[in-house]
Amino acid sequence: MIIILLGPPGAGKGTQAQRLEREHGLKQLSTGDMLRSAAKSGTDVGLRAKEVMDRGELVSDDIVVQIIAEALTRDECVNGYILDGFPRTVAQAGALDAMLEQRGTKLNAVVEIVVPEDVLVERISGRFACAKCGATYHDKFHLPKKDCVCDECGGTEFVRRDDDRPDAVRQRLKVYKAQTEPLLPYYRERGILIRIDGNRPMDEVAAEIDRQLGIENLKPPKCDDGDAAGTAG
Numbered sequence: 001m002i003i004i005l006l007g008p009p010g011a012g013k014g015t016q017a018q019r020l021e022r023e024h025g026l027k028q029l030s031t032g033d034m035l036r037s038a039a040k041s042g043t044d045v046g047l048r049a050k051e052v053m054d055r056g057e058l059v060s061d062d063i064v065v066q067i068i069a070e071a072l073t074r075d076e077c078v079n080g081y082i083l084d085g086f087p088r089t090v091a092q093a094g095a096l097d098a099m100l101e102q103r104g105t106k107l108n109a110v111v112e113i114v115v116p117e118d119v120l121v122e123r124i125s126g127r128f129a130c131a132k133c134g135a136t137y138h139d140k141f142h143l144p145k146k147d148c149v150c151d152e153c154g155g156t157e158f159v160r161r162d163d164d165r166p167d168a169v170r171q172r173l174k175v176y177k178a179q180t181e182p183l184l185p186y187y188r189e190r191g192i193l194i195r196i197d198g199n200r201p202m203d204e205v206a207a208e209i210d211r212q213l214g215i216e217n218l219k220p221p222k223c224d225d226g227d228a229a230g231t232a233g
């Protein structure tokens with residue numbers, strides 16, 4: 001199963017993609033995470049991308065298309081994957097269509113997570129993540145179960161993103177409206193767009209996504225016998 005998660009900054013794409021990977025074995029492919037990791041490694045591409053990201057602008061189509069093209073060849077995508085933050089422009093959507101066609105696969109659904117702007121700003125300003133595994137938390141809505149210990153990996157260091165400053169957030173919201181919202185009619189016309197009200201508690205959003213995708217019973221593949229629960233991507 002191949003799914004795109006679409007939505008403005010702070011809508012909950014990363015939160016839901018991490019959960020879909022954990023609960024259903026669909027690999028999360030986050031271009032934002034991949035670019036942040038390249039920046040952390042200090043590669044040329046990563047450092048140039050970081051400057052653009054910190055301003056709240058989009059990294060060039062060529063770079064992100066290349067990153068996704070490489071990711072799709074990985075074995076971990078074989079049971080299906082979630083594109084989290086890609087595509088973000090009509091040009092990227094066209095490039096994705098070409099990549100999927102070349103691989104003989106197709107998109108199953110595009111999930112748009114809808115959240116009002118004032119709520120987005122509150123979510124982004126309270127967000128922090130585990131420095132070790134990237135699991136996402138929130139000062140008010142989602143604290144680790146044990147104080148200062150990551151639920152997922154036991155890590156004890158947490159980070160906040162450089163592009164979560166108010167000026168960069170305003171720019172990211174503007175860029176989403178101008179460059180990414182045009183993807184909604186693109187996918188609606190193809191009959192694969194699903195709209196989810198994301199302004200609800202996380203578990204309600206999760207249940208609605210699973211119900212609309214029909215994956216309530218999809219389990220992650222078992223590691224011991226290579227039994228694949230999903231369909232190849």
Ligand code: AP5
Pocket residue numbers: 007008009010011012013014015016031032033035052053054056057058059060061064084085086087088092123124126127128136137138139141142163172198199200201202205
């Ligand atoms: P990216 O990392 O993709 O950021 P984004 O799209 O701005 O989205 P966010 O990660 O801010 O939000 P989210 O929707 O994942 O929300 P989250 O689950 O964390 O991209 C960053 C930058 O990289 C871009 O600006 C661009 O420069 C570059 N880039 C990336 N992809 C690119 C591409 N394809 N092309 C060009 N450039 C690209 O949730 C937010 C907070 O809310 C968390 O604290 C969470 O705990 C909380 N929360 C989540 N759901 C709920 C809920 N239901 N109720 C209450 N709280 C909730």
